[in-house]
Amino acid sequence: MSKRSFPEVYIVGAGQAVYEKKSERSVQRLLYEASDAALASAGLPWSDVDGLGVACFRLPPDNVTTVAEHFGLAPRFLFHGVYGGASGIVGMLHAARAIQNGDAEVVVVATADSFNVTAHNETVDNFNVSVRDFMSPQGFAGPNGMFALHTRLYMQRTGAREEDFGQFCISLRENALRNPNALFKKPLTMEDYLSAKRIADPLRLFDCVMPCVGGDAVVLASARVAERLSVPKVAILAGGERHNYPADDIYAPYSGWEAYAGQLYERAGVSPGDMDFAQVYDDYPVMSFIQLEGLGICQQGDAFRFVREQDITWRGDFPVNTGGGQLSAGQAGASGGMIGVVEGVLQLRGEGGERQVANARRGVVSGYGMVAYGRGLSTSAAILERVED
Structure with a gap:
């Protein structure tokens, strides 16, 4: 029988920004589009979001705090992923712990980047x-x-x-x-x-x-919030x-x-x-x-x-x-x-x-x-x- 490490936490939404080979969209815009799609799939408004996690190579000099400013949020919990392609899941786990500890109730974890060949090569050459x-x-x-x-x-x-x-x-x-x-x-x-x-x-x-250019996001919510949503729910075991x-x-x-x-x-x-x-x-x-x-x-x-x-x-x-x-x-x-x-x-x-x-x-x-x-x-x-x- 399965057990849940986060019994009071649910993934209630998921969404993507459109994937394209090239685009003029900024990374802030991509993060917003993926997050907005995820919130829509959860049936939640932006006003309910009190936690935000972000991972993006092309974001500096901005960071998760300034993204929260762009989004008009005043979060109680923030996470900035600096683990490359491991960041999304790490951020999701940190968000689940924050919700379980009562530090947030609705957390969006969003990732995005706007890469072309030049931007990709610049990032790779200065990766660390x-x-x-x-x-x-x-x-x-x-x-x-x-x-x-x-x-x-x-x-x-x-x-x-x-x-x-x-x-x-x-x-x-x-x-x-x-x-x-x-x-x-x-x-x-x-x-x-x-x-x-x-x-x-x-x-x-x-x-x-x-x-390429694109973005992905999930929404995590406390049991108190999730129980009023009429959407399919996913548990993190x-x-x-x-x-x-x-x-x-x-x-x-x-x-x-x-x-x-x-x-x-x-x-x-x-x-x-x-x-x-x-x-x-x-x-x-x-x-x-x-x-x-x-x-x-x-x-x-x-x-x-x-x-x-x-x-x-x-x-x-x-x-x-x-x-x-x-x-x-x-x-x-x-x-x-x-x-x-x-x-x-x-x-x-x-x-x-x-x-x-x-x-x-x-x-x-x-x-x-x-x-x-x-x-x-x-x-x-x-x-x-x-x-x-």
């Missing part, structure tokens, strides 16, 4: 001191070069083939074709994947996310985060989820086999494989076989990234860590449209980010469950 001072001057190939090394290492240690990464990308593209907010609108075949240009060996074009793991191996073929996944499931009162889907951070297929293993969906070093043998599309044996993930919907900077949360909430609310997973009751979502010298430093995860009336 390690990258700025020691890697960019040497002409490193950005995250593509770094995760090409991770991909090669994973292939050498497990026996995974390029076709396995291709199958992952193809499955996510099939999911994206049923998502009106995904950027990629054409089917992807194995021939398309294998014939695409090399970006950083062994990575090909479709292994790499496309920077458990959540966790881990940073700089393992501290002594910067190119380890794992990144922290396995350090707390067991506790995550124990606290939730469920097992990996009880999950109906997974929404994992997918900037590159190899990191999705590592998350599927670290979260216990499959055995260590076995994700490539899992993808070979399972149908991971929305209609399949075990759906993964049912909205297409970042690889087929686009990566709106820091919003890459929230796109899967929004998709998970939509699935559990029965609002997945043409990609709706049948009888979706429970799923795991995960985030990853803050790339430094050899890998991303931050991981996060949560187990979500539909609340039965």
Whole structure:
């Protein structure tokens, strides 16, 4: 029987800003659009919001406090995510604790970015001191070069083939074709994947996310507020985060989820086999494989076989990234860590449209980010469950 780490907290809304390749919209506007859509789905007005969480690479010199000013809010609780793609889930967990402690009743957690190629490259080159001072001057190939090394290492240690990464990308593209907010609108075949240009060996074009413009948000509310809302509700059974793991191996073929996944499931009162889907951070297929293993969906070093043998599309044996993930919907900077949360909430609310997973009751979502010298430093995860009336 499932248990809830936050019994007095519900996710009551989820929304997105429109994903586009290019846009003149500011990041403040994107954060507002995603938040407004999430509040509309909850049936709540802006006047009820007394907590705000934000993550956005292109926001400085603004921060969450000035965003609250832009929105006309006077919050009791604020969170500013500085963990890259792990920030969305970390912020959601902090918000849940604040509500449970009585420090807020309605919290919007919003992520967004407005990336084009130039903005993306500027951000990557100045991501942190390690990258700025020691890697960019040497002409490193950005995250593509770094995760090409991770991909090669994973292939050498497990026996995974390029076709396995291709199958992952193809499955996510099939999911994206049923998502009106995904950027990629054409089917992807194995021939398309294998014939695409090399970006950083062994990575090909479709292994790499496309920077874009967009935003994602969820609304969390206290039980007192949620009980008066006539909308589907989602519970957070458990959540966790881990940073700089393992501290002594910067190119380890794992990144922290396995350090707390067991506790995550124990606290939730469920097992990996009880999950109906997974929404994992997918900037590159190899990191999705590592998350599927670290979260216990499959055995260590076995994700490539899992993808070979399972149908991971929305209609399949075990759906993964049912909205297409970042690889087929686009990566709106820091919003890459929230796109899967929004998709998970939509699935559990029965609002997945043409990609709706049948009888979706429970799923795991995960985030990853803050790339430094050899890998991303931050991981996060949560187990979500539909609340039965």
